[in-house]
Structures are given as C-alpha cells and as structure tokens.
Amino acid sequence: MFITSAPGKVIIFGEHSAVYNKPAVAAAASSLRSYLLVKPMESIDDDEPVLQLNCPNLQFTFNWSMNQLLSIIDSHDLQKDTDTVQLSNSLLNIIDTQLLSEINNPLQRSAAQCFLYLYLSIVPRDKRTPLQFSLISTLPVGAGLGSSASISVALAQAFLKLNSVTLQDKSLINQWAFIGETCMHGTPSGIDNTIATFGGALQFTKGDPMGPKELHPIKPIVAVLTYTKIPRSTKVLVEGVRELYNTMPTIIEPLLDSMATVALKGSTALENGQLEEVLQLVRINHGQLVSLGVSHPGLEVIRNLTTDLKIGETKLTGAGGGGCALTFLNNSATTIDVEQFRNTLQEKFNYQTFETALGGFGCSLLELDQLTPTRKQQIIELFDVPGPKISMEQVDNILLPGGPADLPWIL
Numbered sequence: 001m002f003i004t005s006a007p008g009k010v011i012i013f014g015e016h017s018a019v020y021n022k023p024a025v026a027a028a029a030s031s032l033r034s035y036l037l038v039k040p041m042e043s044i045d046d047d048e049p050v051l052q053l054n055c056p057n058l059q060f061t062f063n064w065s066m067n068q069l070l071s072i073i074d075s076h077d078l079q080k081d082t083d084t085v086q087l088s089n090s091l092l093n094i095i096d097t098q099l100l101s102e103i104n105n106p107l108q109r110s111a112a113q114c115f116l117y118l119y120l121s122i123v124p125r126d127k128r129t130p131l132q133f134s135l136i137s138t139l140p141v142g143a144g145l146g147s148s149a150s151i152s153v154a155l156a157q158a159f160l161k162l163n164s165v166t167l168q169d170k171s172l173i174n175q176w177a178f179i180g181e182t183c184m185h186g187t188p189s190g191i192d193n194t195i196a197t198f199g200g201a202l203q204f205t206k207g208d209p210m211g212p213k214e215l216h217p218i219k220p221i222v223a224v225l226t227y228t229k230i231p232r233s234t235k236v237l238v239e240g241v242r243e244l245y246n247t248m249p250t251i252i253e254p255l256l257d258s259m260a261t262v263a264l265k266g267s268t269a270l271e272n273g274q275l276e277e278v279l280q281l282v283r284i285n286h287g288q289l290v291s292l293g294v295s296h297p298g299l300e301v302i303r304n305l306t307t308d309l310k311i312g313e314t315k316l317t318g319a320g321g322g323g324c325a326l327t328f329l330n331n332s333a334t335t336i337d338v339e340q341f342r343n344t345l346q347e348k349f350n351y352q353t354f355e356t357a358l359g360g361f362g363c364s365l366l367e368l369d370q371l372t373p374t375r376k377q378q379i380i381e382l383f384d385v386p387g388p389k390i391s392m393e394q395v396d397n398i399l400l401p402g403g404p405a406d407l408p409w410i411l
C-alpha cells in the first residue's frame with residue numbers, strides 16, 4: 001500500500017507560446033498537490049475481480065473488469081518495454097471504444113482515459129492484481145494550476161512502482177506523465193508535467209535537447225493567486241490558439257517570438273530579483289495572452305483591481321479562459337492594500353485567493369506499511385470522504401510533504 005503525490009504549478013511567463021517550442025518559465029505550487037492512494041481492492045464479487053478508479057474531487061468511481069483488461073493486453077501485445085515511451089493511437093482508440101463507453105462527462109472521461117492508458121502501457125500482465133486507486137487533489141481541478149499534469153505524474157509514478165522499475169532519476173516518470181498529458185490535452189508542451197515531476201522553478205523549452213534549466217531566484221518568488229472558479233478546458237483553449245495561428249500565421253508567429261523574449265528576460269529578472277522588470281514583463285505577457293484570445297472578463301476584473309489599487313501587476317496563468325490569475329506585488333503594496341484586494345475579490349466576486357511562495361518539492365512517494373497502524377488508518381480514511389466534504393486543510397495537516405505530520409516521504 002502506498003501513496004504517490006505531485007504538485008500543481010504556476011506558469012509565470014510563456015503559457016501557450018510554450019506549445020510552439022518557445023521558452024517559458026514555471027514554478028511548482030508545492031503545497032497544492034494531487035495524492036494517489038494505491039491499495040488492494042476489496043472484493044465486490046469473487047467471480048469478477050476489478051480495477052477501481054475513485055476520484056472524490058469529480059465525484060466518480062469506476063470499475064473495470066480485470067478479465068477484460070487482460071484480454072485487451074493479450075490481443076494487442078502491449079507494453080513490452082516501459083523504456084520506450086510513445087503514444088499509441090491504436091491503444092487510445094481501444095480505450096475510447098471498449099472501456100469508456102459508459103462515461104459521458106468529459107472531465108471524468110479524460111481522467112479515466114489517462115488512467116487506463118498509463119495503466120495498460122506500464123503495468124505488466126503478471127503484476128495485474130485487483131487494485132483500488134483513489135485520487136484526491138488539494139489544487140483546484142481545471143483551473144490553470146496544472147491539475148491534469150499532477151495526476152499524470154502521480155499515476156505514472158505509481159504504475160512504474162507497480163512494475164518494479166528501478167528509477168535512476170525521475171525522467172521516466174516525466175516521460176510517461178507527458179504521454180498522460182497528451183491523452184488529456186492533445187498537444188501539451190510538457191512544461192506542466194516537468195514541473196510536477198521535478199518541482200522547483202524552471203525555464204523550459206519544448207524539444208530542447210539540453211532539457212529544462214533550473215532557476216535559482218535570489219529572493220523567494222511570492223505572489224497572490226486568484227481562482228475565479230470560472231470553468232474552462234485547456235484542450236479547447238490550446239485548440240483555439242492553434243486555429244488563430246493557422247488563420248493568421250504572419251501575425252501570430254512574431255507575437256509568439258515576442259512572448260519568447262519576454263520569457264527569457266523574465267527568467268533572468270526573476271533569478272536576479274529585479275522586481276520592476278518582472279512587473280513590466282508580467283503586464284506585457286498578459287497583454288500578449290489577451291491578443292491570443294485566452295483571457296476572460298472574469299480575469300480582467302482581477303487585473304483591473306490590481307491597477308486601481310496600484311499594488312502590482314496581474315496576468316492569467318495556465319491556459320486562461322477563466323481559471324486562475326497571478327499577481328506580483330510591487331514594493332509599495334501595503335498589507336492593508338493586499339487585504340483589500342483579496343477581500344474584494346472574495347466577497348464581491350466569490351473568488352478564492354491564496355498568497356503563496358512558489359517552488360518546492362516535485363513528485364514523491366510514501367510507503368504506508370512503514371507507518372503506525374493508527375496513522376495508516378487515518379490516511380486511508382482521508383481518501384474515503386465523499387467529494388465536497390474533503391477538507392483541504394485536513395489533507396495538508398496529515399499528508400503534505402514537509403508538512404506538520406512530517407511523514408517519511410521519499411522525494
């Protein structure tokens with residue numbers, strides 16, 4: 001019995017342009033995480049062993065017959081080699097047509113698709129026992145903070161562990177998590193899963209053979225995150241930008257190049273603690289994202305309030321279209337100003353705000369058998385609570401790596 005966990009992320013510069021191989025900058029939001037509990041499945045019916053996915057945040061539980069899953073493997077000669085990480089359209093098609101036909105809700109469907117794809121690709125036939133996978137997130141789902149990547153990473157890490165793969169480092173987890181993201185998004189850049197795997201702060205360019213560059217800011221990066229609660233889908237927003245790019249390539253390509261320059265300058269300014277420059281680049285990057293059509297009136301409310309109160313600069317973060325905004329405070333912003341900002345957003349607009357330090361732990365593993373029986377039971381019960389009743393604070397108090405309970409997470 002074990003738990004894997006991976007953080008959400010904040011893109012500081014370069015969302016969307018990242019998809020076009022332009023550099024982008026992101027950091028882990030390491031206290032906002034997904035947790036995946038893997039435990040033996042208590043038998044529902046002795047004749048029909050099942051694999052269960054339980055997602056309290058999205059209020060769904062699905063069972064798949066182990067026999068059906070085994071026959072799919074046998075007929076399609078899957079996962080000979082977990083080191084060869086590729087997306088198979090034929091496997092995606094089998095999952096879609098044979099295993100997801102009862103799931104109509106698109107949010108549930110994409111989570112189940114990612115789960116099944118990674119399970120069938122990574123866990124070998126002889127290690128397929130009836131198991132229950134329970135997934136909870138303390139980060140808002142579908143809000144621009146990389147929830148899809150955090151579940152992909154937690155799933156990839158768990159399946160590689162079930163396959164007893166000895167990991168030299170976390171690269172293989174990251175590669176499989178990218179495939180999981182691809183199942184959900186279509187064409188991800190890979191920045192979200194890279195941050196969810198490795199944590200910290202990174203400058204990332206899709207396809208760069210040198211890999212991501214770790215950033216070491218001289219001052220901690222602190223920002224206010226605001227969640228508008230306006231639902232959106234990363235896949236749909238990324239497709240919208242692609243359509244714009246295809247219609248007006250001569251306008252959009254130079255815009256993406258300019259976004260790349262912003263990200264590179266922003267990366268240096270963050271490392272050197274040049275706040276004035278960071279603030280200007282945040283404003284410019286948001287304007288660029290508005291031009292790409294991925295803002296939303298609900299996000300502009302946050303930006304306008306930041307400008308009215310003269311407390312700093314705000315940009316959307318993640319795919320936009322709702323979801324979250326990121327506000328960097330200037331040196332003259334007082335505690336009272338920030339309180340007024342947060343209270344207005346919370347009370348007048350019913351938004352949720354968090355003041356958060358960025359960076360910190362990437363994916364992690366906790367072996368439950370090392371804990372006392374009481375602690376183990378307490379943790380298992382956390383995952384049994386029905387969706388709306390999950391207390392994020394309780395999850396943090398008990399599970400957060402480096403948090404109050406000080407559990408022996410392997411980082």
Ligand SMILES: Nc1ncnc2c1ncn2[C@@H]1O[C@H](COP(=O)(O)OP(=O)(O)OP(=O)(O)O)[C@@H](O)[C@H]1O
Pocket residue numbers: 034055056057058106107108109110111112135136137140141142143144145146147148149151184185192232233234235317318319320
């Ligand atoms: N705790 C969870 N339980 C089940 N599914 C989840 C969970 N967290 C994320 N997901 C899956 O991820 C999808 C959200 O992914 P999406 O990429 O649209 O948003 P995001 O990753 O939160 O934001 P962004 O990609 O802009 O950073 C959900 O629809 C669901 O399928």
Ligand SMILES: C[C@@](O)(CCO)CC(=O)[O-]
Pocket residue numbers: 011014015016017018019144146185187188189190191192234238318319
């Ligand atoms: C919008 C996007 O740039 C970030 C989503 O968090 C998509 C991606 O990079 O895959």
Ligand SMILES: [Mg+2]
Pocket residue numbers: 146147148149192234
């Ligand atoms: Mg996502």
